[in-house]
Amino acid sequence: MNLPEKEIASIVKEISGSDVKKCMKCGKCSATCPAYGEMRFHPHQFVSMVAKGRVEELMSDPTVSRCLTCFACVERCPRGVEPANVIAAVRVLAERGQGGTRFSPDEVPALIAADEDIPQQALVSAFRRYRK
Ligand code: SF4
Ligand code: SF4
Known part of the structure; x- marks a missing residue:
């Protein structure tokens, strides 16, 4: 940085x-x-x-x-x-x-398909953390 x-x-x-x-x-x-x-x-x-x-x-x-x-x-x-x-x-x-951005919205459906109990908060948190 x-x-x-x-x-x-x-x-x-x-x-x-x-x-x-x-x-x-x-x-x-x-x-x-x-x-x-x-x-x-x-x-x-x-x-x-x-x-x-x-x-x-x-x-x-x-x-x-x-x-x-x-x-x-x-x-x-x-x-x-x-x-x-x-x-x-x-x-x-x-x-x-x-x-770079290390988490794309395109990855979300596969994550939900792999674990439908994945908390929404975890995804939001990942977006905040891994996207510029
Ligand atoms: S710095 Fe130590 S006390 Fe503070 S959140 Fe981290 S592990 Fe816990
Ligand atoms: S407890 Fe708070 S005031 Fe005391 S050293 Fe840690 S951060 Fe500073």
Whole structure:
């Protein structure tokens, strides 16, 4: 993604709806995170790096996928920062950065035929995630 770091950081904030500047660096999010040992950057570090515009570094880190999206960090944060949503936003940017649209409407009928119980929400979510 060829954008200045500051611009990427502001996109992350826009996608996540989270105000990383409200973080008071208490570390409660990391203390409660079940994936703490699996992630190179722990939730409080993640938030701090986005606040500083260091998003490219996070996007290229494969351990970002270890976040379980359990929202324990969101529950615990006394400032309403929502680290899980910040992490999810970086993941979305990293996936979009892999190039091109990777999910076409033409694929939907086959997916439904293969599993008629597939939740509609899963398809909508895939469109949001995998289409530019
Ligand atoms: S949502 Fe991710 S970062 Fe937050 S506590 Fe759960 S595993 Fe950790
Ligand atoms: S719990 Fe909230 S305020 Fe504390 S370090 Fe994590 S994001 Fe920042």
